[in-house]
Amino acid sequence: MAVLAVVGGSAGGFYWVHAVSLPKNAALRYNDRVVTVDELDRRVDTLKALYGVQPPDPGDKQKSNAFRRDMAKAIAVSMILDDAAKERGIVIAGKTVRDTLTKFISENIGEGPSARARFVRALGTTGTSEQAVLDEIRRQLVSVSLFEDITQGLSVNDSEVAEAFKNRKKQLGRPERRKILNIVVGTEEEAKAIVSDLRAGSSFEKLARERSLDGATRGDGGNLGLVSAGQLQDEYAETAFNAEPGSIFGPVKAEHGWNVGKVKKVLPPAEASLAEVEEPLRRTLEMERAIERWRSWLGEEIKNADVEYAEGYRPAAPDAPPSHTPGMSPR
Numbered sequence: 001m002a003v004l005a006v007v008g009g010s011a012g013g014f015y016w017v018h019a020v021s022l023p024k025n026a027a028l029r030y031n032d033r034v035v036t037v038d039e040l041d042r043r044v045d046t047l048k049a050l051y052g053v054q055p056p057d058p059g060d061k062q063k064s065n066a067f068r069r070d071m072a073k074a075i076a077v078s079m080i081l082d083d084a085a086k087e088r089g090i091v092i093a094g095k096t097v098r099d100t101l102t103k104f105i106s107e108n109i110g111e112g113p114s115a116r117a118r119f120v121r122a123l124g125t126t127g128t129s130e131q132a133v134l135d136e137i138r139r140q141l142v143s144v145s146l147f148e149d150i151t152q153g154l155s156v157n158d159s160e161v162a163e164a165f166k167n168r169k170k171q172l173g174r175p176e177r178r179k180i181l182n183i184v185v186g187t188e189e190e191a192k193a194i195v196s197d198l199r200a201g202s203s204f205e206k207l208a209r210e211r212s213l214d215g216a217t218r219g220d221g222g223n224l225g226l227v228s229a230g231q232l233q234d235e236y237a238e239t240a241f242n243a244e245p246g247s248i249f250g251p252v253k254a255e256h257g258w259n260v261g262k263v264k265k266v267l268p269p270a271e272a273s274l275a276e277v278e279e280p281l282r283r284t285l286e287m288e289r290a291i292e293r294w295r296s297w298l299g300e301e302i303k304n305a306d307v308e309y310a311e312g313y314r315p316a317a318p319d320a321p322p323s324h325t326p327g328m329s330p331r
Contacts, residue, residue, distance in 0.1 A: 027072050027313045030079045031306050040071055040313075045127040046136045050104070065312070073315040076307045077298075077322060078139050084301060085142045088149055092141045100137050101130075143326035150297050151290035161282050165274050172272035172281065175229065179265035180240055181205065181222040183212040184257045191251030191258035198248050204262050213257055226267065236261075295321045 022029055027040045047053040056063035085091075102116075109115040120130055165172065181204050185191050194207055205221025212218045229237040236254045243249040243263050250260035298321040309318065 022310050026310050029308045046132045049126045049128050069315040072313040080305045085146050090145045097138045147326040154289050156285040172277050174270045176269045177226045177228050177267045179226050180224045181262040183208045183222050183260045184214040191260050194260045
């Protein structure tokens with residue numbers, strides 16, 4: 001309820017006091033729109049269906065509390081962006097939204113009416129609906145269009161690319177890469193037995209095809225291809241990139257089991273040249289500049305917005321822009 005009071009001053013002046021109390025079931029209010037806790041929970045269900053967003057275990061109070069506050073802020077920001085898009089005349093056609101959903105289903109489930117039917121049935125198990133998914137897709141498309149509108153006209157000239165290359169030359173160079181064969185098994189004992197077989201002269205490729213649990217590489221004799229250390233899990237990378245060329249290494253425990261590897265080839269690091277990285281570096285600089293402009297603009301929009309959070313839903317940094325940019329799923 002809004003309570004409006006006018007208090008007269010001794011000189012005939014006055015001031016207004018405008019107090020607004022949130023309903024008990026509210027998570028937040030943006031302008032005159034109240035978002036209930038139930039609405040917030042339904043949005044979480046929709047994000048779970050679309051992007052695999054998973055709320056923390058309720059038993060973890062700290063993470064659950066942070067997740068709840070982050071979701072409240074995400075909803076507030078989406079409403080702010082909706083209004084900003086309307087002011088700029090940005091409208092997403094219904095057909096575009098439906099076509100995006102069709103593409104999503106095709107890429108994640110399959111083609112045709114039966115795939116769509118399976119998707120709709122799956123929505124029921126997550127507590128959301130097709131219309132809620134379409135609404136969420138529309139919000140994402142609005143954000144992308146708004147991002148493009150806010151950041152249009154940005155460019156990076158040749159001297160700026162050259163300066164960035166000078167400052168980033170070390171990072172732009174190609175790191176050491178290694179061609180590695182790998183076998184994954186379920187236990188350390190199995191991995192030790194494979195090491196023994198290999199040292200006794202068994203073929204790595206043959207053992208990989210027979211005993212590796214990694215379906216992606218098993219048929220190719222365990223070949224991981226040419227990889228850099230940054231592409232591998234830390235524990236595995238440390239062992240693999242300290243092993244001598246041609247040597248067997250392991251067992252190494254990683255996310256999907258116990259690993260035994262072999263270094264087939266080593267390509268040393270190479271310095272980058274401006275000619276080979278100029279265009280990708282230019283695109284990187286343009287995106288960095290676009291993100292900087294977007295975050296600055298969005299920060300002001302959030303700061304100036306009329307948002308009130310209920311107790312337990314106020315985010316740690318309510319005025320800070322979100323870390324992800326439009327077009328990225330909020331995982």
